[in-house]
Amino acid sequence: MRRKSVSTILMAAIPIVIIVCFMLAGASAMAQSDMARSGNRRCSNRSLLGDYGFVVEGLLLPAPGVALPGRGLTMTHFDGEGNLTQVDSLIINGSPVSDWSPVTGTYHVNANCTGTMNILPSAGGFVNLRIVVVKQGKEVHTVVWPPFDGPDRTVTSVGIKVD
Numbered sequence: 001m002r003r004k005s006v007s008t009i010l011m012a013a014i015p016i017v018i019i020v021c022f023m024l025a026g027a028s029a030m031a032q033s034d035m036a037r038s039g040n041r042r043c044s045n046r047s048l049l050g051d052y053g054f055v056v057e058g059l060l061l062p063a064p065g066v067a068l069p070g071r072g073l074t075m076t077h078f079d080g081e082g083n084l085t086q087v088d089s090l091i092i093n094g095s096p097v098s099d100w101s102p103v104t105g106t107y108h109v110n111a112n113c114t115g116t117m118n119i120l121p122s123a124g125g126f127v128n129l130r131i132v133v134v135k136q137g138k139e140v141h142t143v144v145w146p147p148f149d150g151p152d153r154t155v156t157s158v159g160i161k162v163d
Contacts, residue, residue: 043113047137049080051162058144058155060092068093074103076159082106084117098123109133117142125149137161 056072072090084107087100098121105119109131117129126149129142140159 042111043109043115043133043137044111045078045082045107045109046080047109047113047133048078048107048140049137050078052076052078052140052159053162054140054142054157054159056088056090056155056157058153060150061152061154063151070153070155072098074157074159075162078107082108084119086119088121107131116145 052075054074054076056070056074058070060068060070062068070090070092072088074086074088076084076086078084084105086103086105088098088103089100090096090098102122103119104122105117107115107117109115113133115131115133117131119127119129121127128145128148130145132141133139134141138161142157142159144153144155
C-alpha cells in the first residue's frame with residue numbers, strides 16, 4: 001500500500017515539476033529578452049568617457065525676490081575614471097561672467113546611471129550636481145544640487161557626447 005501511494009504521488013508530481021520548469025525557463029527567457037531590448041547596461045564611471053558639449057540654463061537667486069537668468073556652454077572631458085576637466089563660457093543677466101574659463105572636478109556614476117559631479121572653477125568655489133546618464137553614455141542631464149558656493153540657484157544642463 002505504501003509503495004502504491006509513493007508511486008501515485010510521484011506520477012502526479014513529475015508532470016507538475018516539468019510544467020514549472022518550462023514556466024521558469026520561459027520567464028527567464030522573457031526577462032533576458034526585455035533586458036536586451038531595453039539595453040539594460042549597468043553604468044559606471046566608464047560610461048562617461050571623452051568630450052561632451054553642455055548647454056547650461058537657469059536662474060541665480062542672490063536675494064529674496066531677485067532672479068537673474070543665466071545661460072552658458074561648457075566643453076567637458078570625462079576620463080572614464082571619475083575625473084573631469086572643462087572650459088565654460090557663462091552669461092548671467094545678460095553680462096558675460098566667464099569666457100572659456102578652466103574648471104576641474106570629479107564625478108561618480110552609479111550602476112543605475114544616476115550620479116554626482118563636483119566642479120571646482122578656477123576662480124574659486126565649488127558646485128555640486130546630480131547627474132543622469134542616458135542613451136548609453138551619449139547624453140548627460142544635470143541639476144545643480146546643494147551645497148554649493150555662492151547664491152541660491154536653479155540651474156540645469158544637458159550634455160551630448162562629441163562624435
